[in-house]
Amino acid sequence: MRIAVKIVFLIIILSSVLAQAQTQIRLPNLSDSLFSTYYQQRVSHFKLLPATKNDIVFIGNSITDGAEWSELFADINIKNRGISGDISAGVLHRIGDIGKQKPKKVFLLIGVNDLAKGISTDSIVKNILLVASWIKQESPSSKLFIQSILPVSDRFKKFEGHTNKTDSILKVNSKLNSFASGYGYTFINLFPFFINQQGKLNEKFTNDGLHLLGEGYLLWKHIVFPYVYDLQAKPSLIPLPQQLTWNNGFFPLYKCHSIMVTDNALMKEAEKLKAIFTEKGLQTSISNKAGKDETDIELRLNAQVPGMTDEGYAMNVSENKILLTAKTTHGIFNGIQTLRQLMRDGAMIDACDITDHPTFSWRGYMIDVGRNYMSMKFLKEQIDVMAMYKMNVFHFHATEDIAWRLASKQYPQLTAPENMLRNKGMYYTETEIKELITFCKERYITFVPEIDMPGHSAAFKRAMKTDMQSDSGMLMVKNILKEFCATYDVPFIHIGADEVKITSKNFVPEMTACIESLGRKVIGWQPGGNFTGSTIRQLWMDDNAHHASGNEVQYIDSRHLYLNHMDPLEAVTTIFNRRIADKEKGDATTLGGTICMWPDRAVGKEEDVLQMNPVYPGVLAFAERCWRGGGRSGWVANIDDGDKKQFIDFEGRLLENKKIYFNDKIFNYVKQSDIVWKLYGPYDNGGDLAKQFLPETKKGDKANSKFYKEVTGGTIVLRHWWAPLIKGAIENPKDSTTWYATTSIWADEDGVKNFWIGFNNISRSPATDSPPLDGWDTKNSAVWVNGKLIASPVWLRGGQKGNSEIPLNDEGYEYRSPTKIYLRKGWNDVLIKAPIGSFKGKDWQNPVKWMFTFVEIN
Template identity: 35%
Template sequence: MDSIRSSIWAFLILLLISHFTVFGQSEKLLPKPYQASFGNAKLVIKGDKEDFKSKLTEWISVPRDGSYNFEDVQVSVQWVEKLNGIDVNKEESYLLEVTAEQIAIQAVKQQGAFYALQTLLQLADEKEGNLVFPESRILDRPAFRIRGFMHDVGRSFIPVEELMKQIEILSSYKINVFHWHFTEDLAWRLESRLFPELTADENFERFPGEYYTQEDVRKLIDFAKRHHVTVIPEIDMPGHSAAFQRAFGYDMQSKEGKEILKALLTEAGDLFAGLPYFHIGTDEVRFTDPDFVPEMVAFVRAMGFKVVSWNPGWDYKAGEIDLLQLWSYRGKAPEGIPFVDSRFHYINHFDAFADLVSLFRSNVAGYDIGSETVAGSILAVWNDRKLNDWKQIIRENNFYPAMLTFAERLWQGGGEGYFDETGVLLPEPGTPAWESFADFEDRLLWQRDHQFENFDFPYYKQRDMEWLVLPPLANQGNLDLEFDFEDDLKKGQVPTEMLAKTIHVKGAGTYLRHVWGTLVPAAISNPQPNHTAFVIGKVYSPEERAVNVAIVFQDYSRSEKDLPPPQGAWDWKGSKVWINGEPIPAPIWENSHTEKTNEIPLQNENWQSRPAQRVVLKKGWNTILLKLPVGQFQTEELRLVKWMWKLVILGEDGKEAGGLRWDNSKIESK
């Protein structure tokens, strides 16, 4: 009898598994839902995705119970007080159920219904004039209530139409905050009808005439509201305000300056009425008037806003500010003050691969899930260095790959530790952390190939690549120093005594020492100046073929005055690369200036803005050798010397070259 019961239970379990599978059956959803199961049935609806999206968006925009009939398929929305199993951020939660006959959504607020629709649209496949949805049940919620991005348009300018496009795209990945940093020393980019001199050409030091009209602002705020994105406007005070001083001749902290500023804030308060937050900056400045910040906080609060401020900045106590935004590793919120974490979130310093790994693996300020105090995070793009246009800002900051990675982590919660614990290396293969990254990378690449075909999306599959990093050797400050075993390395042969001490690294490359020094762990645990490291990899090609290779030895931050490399060299460190013993020449650099300045735009210093190197792989095993000398970690040419490498092999179509296989075991000892 026991054996019969066991057989019955086994059959029932098998039947259940065959009907509802786990998340892996829908490998494209991003961010990954809180809970999801999928069945074998399909719902087929006649029509196209854009029409479906438009009609459903309009339907759910009004909080009403009932159902909408789309091509004879019922789509119902039910508003509930709570969803069982959801304990945080309930207002953004939803339950989505798809059967072979209908679609049903339950939500507490409109945000939840909107996010249910975004998930539904990601699930849809378009086939022969039909939309095909998998049978599914998805219970979902965000781990953190603030999931945002910031553009520094004080130092740059991004047209309002482009900002709206970004809001539309990122809201589909459940990003819900846009932080609009309007003012800087270089320019004041918010129209004032009271004080038009603020946006006069003579008071701009970069991109004169480029600013946002009040009509632009109203249009964007309305658009963001319809996409459930909260706009946080920022007028930085009293620092970063040279543009204000040029226009009026007064410092913001002077009596006259404060009067003008209050008039400006009143005008801005009318423009931003209805928004919950107003950001007042307060960072990187010497306070000459001890009453300035408390006075401005009280003034902005009296207009009905919650006030946001940077930290480090003014020293607030609990109750004196509504929300702190932490920046730099020194940022720390006093007990009792809610905060947003932006300390390691400046993507103007990020590279495209290793820092993306760190962003994926890190939690938020040491927390796996949000609370009243831990509000979430905002990813920031600072534009101290002039770039030619907004397209270069998006491309060189790896904006969309970084934002989708960020969206995943902020919605999912969790992580393996904070940036200063997890570092920038890929997890160990075979571990749960490795499987988690592999699952995410597949979904990220699916989004790249299906949703971002016409956008700059500089990311390539990297987890199949592997390298050996040889222990660094002292070079006595001689970056041209040659070692007697270099010719053997070019043949793929490593001295036996060094092979035992090598570091195995997966990915497109990484930092030997991070841009933020030892604050963020990198491949070498205790990096020292005046050393040379060698990195070697073996890649198999099934045939002789021409490929394009993107190579990086110094990722240029988009916020530094760093000088371009000297002609004929890859960087200022003397880095070199060989494939099968043949040296790969450096690009011809478009910039050649010798004066450090932020006002000469980056050109082709970064790989995203130059063609990849054309090389030929032979049939069989190919040896790639990189030589990475470093002197001091700060030099006259570079404020932030990045001891790093990146190398990605691309096919004719600009995507990953197929059919290649990497294997460290093919590296020989000698």
């Protein structure tokens, strides 16, 4: 047998050398008879299993074979291709079958059995590098991760041929690490995580010095988890805590026997944390005392913590304990949301210290259900997302010209179907509103109802047959307010009072006095009505009155925070860079901000509100900014004009949260910070938008092409439709000019890829016209890939005049089928043509959006 093994390795080494000397990598031709019967049994089994896509394959010997990988990760796409006793030659012999399946990822750990058979470290490394080269050649889109050989221990007096090879193991690991970049794989060094103080396999992970116990596999899972799912090395926390220090070691969630609380006020929070454990498939109990030598989590109220705010918390995670401390139950709740994100893999938490608090006290999200009704289930989903990211105000815009959706015992005609223009008969009962208020309170979210007055009140007028500002109308409104305040336990009433001609100067002051007499505070939109000094103003457009008010009036900022106007990629850029209320942090007058969702236009189904608008990516960007404070002065539309380094970091955390927490939700955002464009222009087109210029007529010849600058992003705003308030990529844009943009994109292999492409991201509010039948937009914009013109979509309603009652269908790239483009292996050239005629739209519902989007999506 020893002779046969040596012959095998002689053949492998020779094949490896010859293969690397040739252009085409070839695997050695070995006989099945050279391998064990168990090896043959496993290989024959693997060959007959059904072929599936997007597999993540773990290959190796008995150490890999011993894991229930799909159960460990709760992922059926993770496949075990370990074979007990396998060697690097065995992997070479069967890698062809695995490669044919084009797996998404391959995790390889092999070599300790080779060492036990006397095979040299160089031979093992050459075999593994041949595997890497072959995968790169035959399945270039497959990502290869080569894991270090694990440590061994001779303490158990077993597997003596294996457990005396520590020096050789370290040599192999070092060489595999050094070759990673050149051979196109990622090296994962497992070794240091599994050793004891003597540098041997830690006894808590093994009972024979070579193979792993269950705890060892959970540690293995924790280490490779970010590689399996393309995550960052440490959990991507949103909002990022004010102070965060990562320490050495891990808290084992599977050993957490209890959640300890000594204050009954924290029982509800303990139950919430226990429910998170259950979601992760973990069992724990709630106790009022710590067990001896137990690994546990303690929730503790401490009003004496220096500098701690009511919503702040402190957390220490060590190897055997997690201590979460706060002044209030709200602070504990916020800490639990951070703890949920730290628990991302359900196995272990990285040791750390966190001290955290919000910089703004008001962190809100507004949804307009007056124009488009939303089900209770759909609203609760959005509220749950708010809570997870520590937002604390749910602004409920429930009355509009379209419909009045708040039940009234005194005036039931308000919600009669005949008085609604959309979703007729759909409104919220007293029971449902109370249910929403309770649902919010359980998550430390303040429910803020808006009853719009005296504007946006056509539904009231249809139902009551009078205008709100009439004497009879004012009496009815007061009665509605009294009924509402007597029925619902809410601290604020939002009265709107914007976009209306005030015909009765007493209306707003009288309604304000009425609400305040009922023990509620009043909020109104600014610019808006003739408010009293006690009214909290919610800014909806640029208004400098808040700068001149001294310390008398409180404000909430919602300027340029309307998600329905934003391109999805621009939304995250601009919101992340915002400086809320023009201040670094909140104070007595600057409360914070509210991000708003106004789906003015009719929607076909409620899910379209999330599909057609960047709600969840926008909410997460806003949660980060409102919690942490800071940001840039002015309004940023493009990545390069903001804090690019911080944006790249946030984008990574955003995409990780999308992958882990939104895989069953609509989250229309993709990575864009790695796309760099070269802008060329301006070219004077004299009003002829079809006119061709050098970048278009001599593709690839950039001489005399008027290079302007480089810009970054999937969406590039050349001139913002709200210019000059918001800066675009072009400093001094001129009408009747044409610009071009070029970039290159890489493809691992030939094939069709999906892209978001757009040139006019239609706002979901006004009655904007549909794109023309024969083009991307009315500006004659175009895109080529490798010299081939990419056809615009066959629009469902091409050329249709805008109509607010006709739901959008395919007008935006984020809610139509992606454009499919064939890419060749290697670099592919992209050319964008972006002409402009006049900056003035034909009417206010059709603003000129001079922009383009081009980004690959999965």
